[in-house]
Amino acid sequence: MTHDWTRLPGRLVVVSGPSGCGKSTILRRALDDPTVSARLSVSATSRPPRQGEEGGLHYEFVSRGQFEAARDRGQFLEWAEVHGNLYGTPIAPVIRSLEAGECVVLEIDVQGAAQVTRAVPTADTIFVTVPSLDVLEARLRGRGTEPEAVVRRRLDNARRELESIHLYTHTIVNDDLDRAVSEMVALLVGAGCKGADRDA
Ligand SMILES: Nc1nc2c(ncn2[C@@H]2O[C@H](COP(=O)(O)OP(=O)(O)O)[C@@H](O)[C@H]2O)c(=O)[nH]1
Numbered sequence: 001m002t003h004d005w006t007r008l009p010g011r012l013v014v015v016s017g018p019s020g021c022g023k024s025t026i027l028r029r030a031l032d033d034p035t036v037s038a039r040l041s042v043s044a045t046s047r048p049p050r051q052g053e054e055g056g057l058h059y060e061f062v063s064r065g066q067f068e069a070a071r072d073r074g075q076f077l078e079w080a081e082v083h084g085n086l087y088g089t090p091i092a093p094v095i096r097s098l099e100a101g102e103c104v105v106l107e108i109d110v111q112g113a114a115q116v117t118r119a120v121p122t123a124d125t126i127f128v129t130v131p132s133l134d135v136l137e138a139r140l141r142g143r144g145t146e147p148e149a150v151v152r153r154r155l156d157n158a159r160r161e162l163e164s165i166h167l168y169t170h171t172i173v174n175d176d177l178d179r180a181v182s183e184m185v186a187l188l189v190g191a192g193c194k195g196a197d198r199d200a
C-alpha cells in the first residue's frame with residue numbers, strides 16, 4: 001500500500017530508546033499534559049503480556065502466526081523483530097488520525113523508526129536515552145517485569161540501539177524525570193501536537 005503522506009494534515013512523531021530508559025513513563029506523563037494533544041499508537045506484538053498490561057490499551061497481544069498473517073496482508077506501517085518478539089504499527093488507525101488532523105506518537109524501536117522515516121520523511125524523531133548503561137541496568141532490574149535472561153538480552157541490544165541516536169532529530173537524556181517530561185512536552189508542542197490549553 002502506498003500513501004501520499006504529505007497530503008495528510010496530521011503530525012507523526014516517532015519516539016525510540018533502549019528498554020528501561022523510561023520512554024513509556026515519560027510519554028504517559030507528557031500525553032496527559034493539557035498543553036499537548038496527541039494519540040499514542042497501539043502496536044501489535046507477539047510478546048506475552050506483562051502483569052498489569054491490557055490488550056487493546058498497552059498492545060494488541062497476538063500470536064506469532066496472527067502477527068505474520070497481518071504483516072503479510074500489508075496491515076503494518078512498519079514492523080520489526082525486537083528482543084526476540086515481533087512488533088508492528090497497525091497502519092489503518094494511523095492514517096485515520098492523520099486524515100483527521102491529529103498528532104500520532106509511535107513508540108517503536110530503531111529499526112521501525114528507520115522504516116517510518118523512509119516512508120514519511122516529515123515525521124519528527126525523538127530518541128530517549130540514559131546518563132549511563134549502569135543506570136539503564138538499574139532501571140530495567142528495578143522495574144522487575146522481566147526474568148534475568150530477558151534483562152541481559154535487552155541490555156545487550158541497548159548498546160546497538162544507542163548507535164542509532166544520531167539518526168534522530170531530537171534527544172532527551174532521562175536523568176531527572178520531571179525535566180525529561182518537560183522536554184518531551186516542549187518537543188511535542190513544537191512538532192505541532194498542541195492541546196487546547198496552548199496558545200496558537
Ligand atoms: N518496530 C516496532 N517496535 C516497537 C513497536 N512497539 C514497541 N516497539 C519497541 O519494542 C521494544 C520492546 O518493547 P517492550 O517489550 O514493550 O519493552 P520496553 O521497551 O521495555 O517497554 C521497544 O524498543 C519498543 O519501542 C512497534 O510497533 N514497532
Ligand SMILES: Nc1ncnc2c1ncn2[C@@H]1O[C@H](COP(=O)(O)OP(=O)(O)O)[C@@H](O)[C@H]1O
Binds near residue numbers: 176
Ligand atoms: N528519570 C527516572 N529516574 C528514575 N527511574 C525512572 C526514571 N524514568 C523512568 N524510571 C523507571 O525506570 C523503569 C523503566 O521505565 P519505563 O518507562 O518502563 O521504560 P521503557 O518504556 O523505556 O522500557 C520504570 O520502573 C520507571 O518507573
